[in-house]
Amino acid sequence: MILFSKHAREQMVERGISANEAEEAITKGAKELQLPDKILFHYRYYTVVAKKIDDGFFVITVMLR
Numbered sequence: 873m874i875l876f877s878k879h880a881r882e883q884m885v886e887r888g889i890s891a892n893e894a895e896e897a898i899t900k901g902a903k904e905l906q907l908p909d910k911i912l913f914h915y916r917y918y919t920v921v922a923k924k925i926d927d928g929f930f931v932i933t934v935m936l937r
Contacts, residue, residue, distance in 0.1 A: 873928030874898065880931040887918065889934050894920050898929055 874895055876884070884894065893916075901915030910932065913920040918936055922929040 873926075874922075874931060875925070875928065876931045877933070880933050883934045887934060887936055889918055893918070894931060894934055898922065898931075 874891075876891065876894070880894075884890070897913040897915035897918065897920040901913035901920065904912040904914065906912055906921070909923055911922055911924065911929075913922065914937065918934055920934050921932045923932065
């Protein structure tokens with residue numbers, strides 16, 4: 873399960889990145905841990921910043937690389 877913050881949804885619209893592309897970054901992207909509890913998923917031309925929650929992810933923001 874992947875949940876998106878309001879900020880993440882706004883950034884995705886502004887940057888032309890779909891929810892499917894964000895999900896693809898989480899499943900296929902290169903992972904980088906950011907203390908204390910964030911994970912950066914680098915994929916194609918963008919990065920998804922998320923937190924692990926139970927068996928899913930909460931997307932905080934999406935940014936261009």
